[in-house]
Amino acid sequence: MSAPAFQTSHSAITARLRSAGCVFAEDEAQLLIAAAQSPGHLDRLVEQRASGLPLEHVLGWAEFCGQRIAVDPGVFVPRRRTEYLASEAARLIRPGAVVVDLCCGSGAVGTALAAAADGIELHAADVDPTAVRCARRNIGPAGGQVHEGDLYSALPATLRGRVDVLVANAPYVPTDSIGMMPPEARLHEPLVALDGGADGMDVQRRIAGEAPLWLAPGGHLLIETSARQAPTTAALLERAGLSAKVVHSEEFDATVVLGKRQKIHRE
Template sequence: MENGNSHGHSKYAKVVNRLRAAGCVFAEEEARLLLTAARTTAELAEWVERRAAGLPLEHVIGWAEFCGLRIEMDPKVFVPRKRSEFLVSQAAALARPEDIVVDLCCGSGALGAALAAALERIELYAADIDPAAVRCASRNVAAAGGQVYEGDLYDPLPVTLRGRVNVLIANAPYVPTGGIEMLPSEARIHEAQVALDGGEDGLDVQRRVAAAAPLWLAPGGYLLVETSERQMLQTAQIFVDSGLIAQVASCDELDATVVIGTRPVFPE
């Protein structure tokens, strides 16, 4: 929708005021997105009210901006966070053309799609246990030339990938069960609990990912997971206990922490 004239400025101001009143912190930026994406005045009005009611902006407009890509989004699917762009950049620095890349707990498939866009000719596979996420990821990952599977972690992946994966990324849930009630309502109410809940200490899924990683990684292959600064030493120890060489990378600007595990080329 056009908003370059005085009528447009008035409409923009009304949207900003409505979003501000609803408690949207980035009201100006969101108003611009809503005005640009809405095709009709009626659609704009409906979208503004849905956003004001607490629905994530990305679920309202149907896409999320991630690593410069437009990632298609569906209701209830985990919205990729800006901080996860750091995980993508770390993985991209380690990957090589024609590598086999697996995106576990893929959600919308944003991380795998972004990695495919950053690299040349990777062989991309993704998996998630949530059927809604798989439906959403299928569109984003297929556009990147990859394949998506539905199931629990490694279970649905082709067995032919065992011992051949060069880069394994997993933005596994790492919020402790008791901390979910403290999340912003748009995450707590509008995203699938399975995408948020990491168990009692937040690290249950990471443990399972790391434990099986050496079976799937090629010698010298990498596992990268996002974690919190508070949990990073525990995550690194989980990697070590699973037989991986662990290192931690962090980015203050994005408030992002990634633990990188390498499968030893000559296991002890």
């Protein structure tokens, strides 16, 4: 009896989600059924998703780089394309490296980097208290520290000139484009995690401008951006005295700008 009941429930939920505009309704129905603790709980989960709440907020987690990352309501949902930022950063990390995840949101990138490299000193920071609480649930078990505050001002002063890898998935959507984002994002994610100012570059400017003060000689800054904005992002890094390179992934449909602080050579 249970198998037919399950199938009926699955198909009914799929139809409900599809009518609400969920593109991956069948897969989402399976995830909601697996998460439900009772029939009544399942009904609530389905209604939340059908009302437009992001699936990750309904489930309480998002899959990122093969891990389940806790994502609380009101916290920016890590995108699959940001896995490319994490993978590019992981290539540069050596055991014992000092790593900073700036504008960390849920802490997905920092958590992924802690899993990818042994023995790193991991710090993360975000200006949003809700995101900081969520990031501590993810990064704390990985041995990292999460700081609350505005960009570099959140970090311990002892990190100045010591950071080997600095990653930033800063907001880069132009203010006038926020209204064109999917409702899931613009209605349920914090504006501070989306709005990059008039041209989308306001936060990136600030990150690039101070990066040389925090990077160790030979240290790297990696910023996620759009393909259209990448040349401007690269110019910001070069203006700050870093070398800059744009890399792109067709698989992830993602663009990252890598900056490097040159090592000091003494005669």
